[in-house]
Amino acid sequence: MTSLVSNPHVIAVCLRRGHHFSKTPSLSIRLLSGLGVEGDGHMGALVQHRYDRRRDPAKPNLRQVHLIPSELFDELRAKGLTIQPGDLGENVTTSGIELAALPTGTRLHLGASAVIELTGLREPCVLMDRFQQGLKAATQDRDANGRAVYKAGVMAIVVSDGEVVPGDAIETVLPEGKQRPLEPV
Numbered sequence: 604m605t606s607l608v609s610n611p612h613v614i615a616v617c618l619r620r621g622h623h624f625s626k627t628p629s630l631s632i633r634l635l636s637g638l639g640v641e642g643d644g645h646m647g648a649l650v651q652h653r654y655d656r657r658r659d660p661a662k663p664n665l666r667q668v669h670l671i672p673s674e675l676f677d678e679l680r681a682k683g684l685t686i687q688p689g690d691l692g693e694n695v696t697t698s699g700i701e702l703a704a705l706p707t708g709t710r711l712h713l714g715a716s717a718v719i720e721l722t723g724l725r726e727p728c729v730l731m732d733r734f735q736q737g738l739k740a741a742t743q744d745r746d747a748n749g750r751a752v753y754k755a756g757v758m759a760i761v762v763s764d765g766e767v768v769p770g771d772a773i774e775t776v777l778p779e780g781k782q783r784p785l786e787p788v
Contacts, residue, residue, distance in 0.1 A: 611700035611773040613713060614673045615688030618643040622653055624730050626689040631768045634717045634761045639667030640694050664760070665722040665788045669693045670711075671756035672702050675742070678754075682741045690734070693756055700773055702757045707785050708778035710762065717765025723788030725755040758788050 617626035621644045632640050639646040650662040671693040676686045688696040695713070702721075709721045731738040744752040 609699060611775070612698055613695055613767060613769055613771040613773060614698045615696040615769050616767050617689035617694055617696070619689075620644055622651075624692055624734050626692055626694065628687075628689050631766050632694060633766050634668065634713070634719065634764060636761050636764050639664065639761055643694065645669070666725075666758040667761050668695060668719050668759040669725060669756055670695045670697055670702055670719075670759065672696075672700065673698045675754055675756075679738070679741055682737070684735055684738055684741055686735070686738075691731070691755060695767065697773060700775065703752075703754065703785060705757070705775065705785065706778060706782035708783075710776040710778075711759070712774040712776070713767045714765055714771035716763060717761070717767050718763035719759035720762050721757050721759050721785060723758050724753045724785045725758055726753050726787040727755045731755070753787060757785060 615628050616632040617628050618632050618640050619626040635641050637648055645651045647664050650656050650664050652666055669692055671691055673696050679686050705721055711719050727739045727742045742755040746752050
């Protein structure tokens, strides 16, 4: 197993029943294979995101777990925004790992037994500005080629069950073969 950064670990875990923008920090979360975070509003084998579910309710849920690097919070603070774990709807807040730089299909081992597989990027939406004005623009950028860069976290599916708690180590396993960058899901 390899890691892009040293000492990657979980800073916070969050969940919330129902569909809400923010989630509540918790002492632990339980990941269920093929479903997501036990008790969370986005748990399910089929798409749970309200907008996507209206378009195609039979679509697989590629957004079972939402992760955000805590380093984003520092970047947002420098822009005058105050964000805490769970505020942006993430289930897992990380430290020491460049989530958006990982390829599609990367597996993250969280704690003793949980394994998730990255499916894509979270695209910033209008709800971000309803939460805090200017947040949507602050989580988007353009690269040198003019392509959109999304910094609102990454999405994953659960491959193996397990409990995740703050302080858990994160181990990264890159996919074999040709690697594809994460794209919005």
